[in-house]
Amino acid sequence: MLCVGLDSDFDKMPPHVKAMADDAGIAVRGEFFKGKPRSVIAFNKAIIDATAPFCIAFKPNLAFYECYGNAGLKALEVTVDYIRSNYPDLFIIADAKRGDIGNTAAMYARTFFDVMDFDAVTISPYMGTETVLPFLEYEGKFVITVALSSNTSASDFQFFNCDGKPLYRNVMEKMMSISTPDNMMFVIGATKAGQLAGIREFCPDNFFLVPGVGAQGGSAGDVIKYGSNSMGGLIINSSRAVIFASHGEDYATAAASAASHTANI
Amino acid sequence: MLCVGLDSDFDKMPPHVKAMADDAGIAVRGEFFKGKPRSVIAFNKAIIDATAPFCIAFKPNLAFYECYGNAGLKALEVTVDYIRSNYPDLFIIADAKRGDIGNTAAMYARTFFDVMDFDAVTISPYMGTETVLPFLEYEGKFVITVALSSNTSASDFQFFNCDGKPLYRNVMEKMMSISTPDNMMFVIGATKAGQLAGIREFCPDNFFLVPGVGAQGGSAGDVIKYGSNSMGGLIINSSRAVIFASHGEDYATAAASAASHTANI
Numbered sequence: 368m369l370c371v372g373l374d375s376d377f378d379k380m381p382p383h384v385k386a387m388a389d390d391a392g393i394a395v396r397g398e399f400f401k402g403k404p405r406s407v408i409a410f411n412k413a414i415i416d417a418t419a420p421f422c423i424a425f426k427p428n429l430a431f432y433e434c435y436g437n438a439g440l441k442a443l444e445v446t447v448d449y450i451r452s453n454y455p456d457l458f459i460i461a462d463a464k465r466g467d468i469g470n471t472a473a474m475y476a477r478t479f480f481d482v483m484d485f486d487a488v489t490i491s492p493y494m495g496t497e498t499v500l501p502f503l504e505y506e507g508k509f510v511i512t513v514a515l516s517s518n519t520s521a522s523d524f525q526f527f528n529c530d531g532k533p534l535y536r537n538v539m540e541k542m543m544s545i546s547t548p549d550n551m552m553f554v555i556g557a558t559k560a561g562q563l564a565g566i567r568e569f570c571p572d573n574f575f576l577v578p579g580v581g582a583q584g585g586s587a588g589d590v591i592k593y594g595s596n597s598m599g600g601l602i603i604n605s606s607r608a609v610i611f612a613s614h615g616e617d618y619a620t621a622a623a624s625a626a627s628h629t630a631n632i
Numbered sequence: 633m634l635c636v637g638l639d640s641d642f643d644k645m646p647p648h649v650k651a652m653a654d655d656a657g658i659a660v661r662g663e664f665f666k667g668k669p670r671s672v673i674a675f676n677k678a679i680i681d682a683t684a685p686f687c688i689a690f691k692p693n694l695a696f697y698e699c700y701g702n703a704g705l706k707a708l709e710v711t712v713d714y715i716r717s718n719y720p721d722l723f724i725i726a727d728a729k730r731g732d733i734g735n736t737a738a739m740y741a742r743t744f745f746d747v748m749d750f751d752a753v754t755i756s757p758y759m760g761t762e763t764v765l766p767f768l769e770y771e772g773k774f775v776i777t778v779a780l781s782s783n784t785s786a787s788d789f790q791f792f793n794c795d796g797k798p799l800y801r802n803v804m805e806k807m808m809s810i811s812t813p814d815n816m817m818f819v820i821g822a823t824k825a826g827q828l829a830g831i832r833e834f835c836p837d838n839f840f841l842v843p844g845v846g847a848q849g850g851s852a853g854d855v856i857k858y859g860s861n862s863m864g865g866l867i868i869n870s871s872r873a874v875i876f877a878s879h880g881e882d883y884a885t886a887a888a889s890a891a892s893h894t895a896n897i
Contacts, residue, residue: 374736430732430739436747437706444701466756467695467729468783471639474695482701491731491756493778495785513758518733520760523806527794534792534799541788 368591368599369630370424370460370576371622372606373446374431375410377403379611381618384410396445404435404442410618411446414610415454417619421626424458424602425450426576447483458486458602460576464513466491466498473501480505487511489554489576492538496545503550509574510551514539515566517556517579539570548572555594557585557603563593571596578604580629587632605629633856633864634895635689635725635841636887637871638711639696640675642668644876646883649675661710669700669707675883676711679875680719682884686891689723689867690715691841712748723751723867725841729778731756731763738766745770752776754819754841757803761810768815774839775816779804780831782821782844804835813837820859822850822868828858836861843869845894852897870894 377385384406392401393408400408415425432443450459461479465472465488479485480502487509490499502510515525515535525535532540539553555566557579566575575594579585580603587603594601609629613621642650649671657666658673665673680690697708715724726744730737730753744750745767752774755764767775780790780800790800797805804818820831822844831840840859844850845868852868859866874894878886 376735376739428732428736430730430736430743433705434739434743434747436709436743437702440698440705441702464732464756464759465695465729466731466758467693468781470641471693471695474641474699478695478699478701482699491729491758493731493756493758493789494729494781494783495788495790497783497785516733516759518759518762520762523760524758524794524799524803525760527792527799527802529789529792529794529799534789534794537792538789 368601368603369422369626370426370602370604371414371418371422371609371626372462372578372604373411373414373425373427373610374606375407375610376431377406379607379614380406380410381614381616383616384618396448398441398445400438400442402438404438407432407435407439407442408445412449413619414622415450417623418609418626419454419457421623421630422457424460426460426462426604426606428462428606444483447485451484459484460511461485461488464489464491466494468494469497469501472498476502476505480508487552489513492542496541499542500545503546508550510546511576512538512542512551512553514553515555515562517558517585521556536569539566543570543573548574552576552602554578557587557590560585560589560593563590567594567596572600574600574602576602576604580605580608587629591632603629633866633868634687634891635691635867635869636679636683636687636874636891637727637843637869638676638679638690638692638875639871640672640875641696642671644872644879645671645675646879646881648881649883661713663706663710665703665707667703669703672697672704672707673710677714678884679887680715682888683874683891684719684722686888686895687722689725691725691727691869691871693727693871709748712750716749724749725776726750726753729754729756731759733759734762734766737763741767741770745773752817754778757807761806764807764816765810768811773815775811776841777803777807777816777818779818780820780827782823782850786821801834804831808835808838813839817841817867819843822852822855825850825854825858828855832859832861839865839867841867841869845870845873852894856897868894
């Protein structure tokens with residue numbers, strides 16, 4: 368059930384990977400990389416190869432690629448191509464938290480599903496159903512709506528009592544009314560694992576993408592206990608606890624260990 | 633008070649601008665452009681030069697650049713540089729609707745304020761105050777939080793009664809409590825112009841970015857009547873109604889006319 372989050376932050380990489388940013392650069396899949404994006408490419412390739420045996424999905428976080436401008440987006444494109452070519456059975460999630468009006472959402476859908484070959488995109492639901500409808504038109508692709516996030520300030524708005532139910536439940540029920548479990552999943556933060564059982568009652572069939580395991584403090588055991596359904600129904604994400612398990616030369620084997628450990632809980 | 637939204641959709645461009653996508657390409661500011669991003673560059677340059685005399689801000693919509701992958705992001709970077717170099721007094725807004733946990737938000741802040749030279753970024757607030765805090769650390773830059781959007785499905789969640797107040801008001805009050813009018817603005821949709829007066833009562837000092845004028849049906853006159861404060865306090869956005877005012881050879885002069893007309897209401 369493990370998803371490895373590719374929040375590939377240059378500042379947290381091992382020194383010998385950081386040092387690659389100073390070399391002459393490399394050509395990968397027809398594109399040339401130098402500087403920090405060159406380190407990102409090398410880091411991602413090693414992490415992907417090391418952890419692929421233990422996971423069902425990879426989830427690049429767009430922020431960690433866009434921060435290098437167009438060169439970063441090129442590194443993302445190459446990363447997605449690398450996963451698709453070498454591990455065709457794995458699911459690839461764009462952690463983008465997009466959410467905009469219909470004509471803009473349609474462009475984002477094209478970006479992530481046509482231009483890049485992602486299987487799913489995370490969506491922030493504040494602007495309503497229009498934010499997801501254009502994505503749902505793509506056969507075999509998924510929207511993953513943020514319902515209950517794993518961060519501290521999730522409670523600022525997501526637990527508001529709205530018409531007798533918390534906001535996050537209203538969001539889920541509205542999104543469920545315009546979609547099916549074959550094109551809609553939900554982000555449900557693992558730091559609230561105890562609430563998962565209650566959420567499964569009104570949402571029995573959709574997959575949950577569960578962040579917050581590992582660095583953010585959630586327990587994978589609790590998530591499985593409270594959040595599973597008959598088909599599994601869970602994608603449990605770990606980012607920093609896997610990809611930065613070691614900051615030494617052994618970072619890839621340490622990531623494999625951390626992934627294997629999480630996958631076997 | 634006019635902001636021109638650079639939602640530069642290739643499919644809506646005049647035929648002679650579309651045709652540039654088939655030429656050999658051009659070098660602009662050290663980058664080479666061909667295909668659709670080449671048309672986007674030519675279109676933006678003409679629209680910017682034609683409308684700059686009538687506006688206070690430009691607002692590129694990220695979706696219309698990311699849809700070409702890294703080449704699109706390069707077109708965005710060149711567009712921002714072009715505005716900054718030629719019209720240094722104009723305000724540049726990244727319409728990105730980002731909103732993620734703290735460490736991710738910090739990377740987005742770096743992207744839009746350090747890597748690219750935007751003055752402000754739109755933020756989707758569902759995940760709470762953490763989504764904006766890293767942006768607020770940049771002196772002289774602004775977060776523009778989506779409070780009340782202009783789309784049809786805005787009413788799905790934004791008007792929920794939460795603790796006696798609509799969700800959008802809770803969002804605004806929470807964001808106001810951690811910021812100042814010198815680093816926080818709000819998106820307030822113009823299709824709800826009648827509500828602007830009530831919003832001004834509890835939020836007298838912050839600027840409002842008002843979309844929904846023009847193609848989405850809102851009236852600029854109503855927005856000014858109900859939404860102004862003593863300093864003006866408004867940035868009124870028009871995208872499609874200005875940049876696609878004509879689909880002919882005269883598209884730039886037509887855009888200037890539309891911008892001038894909106895600016896003089």
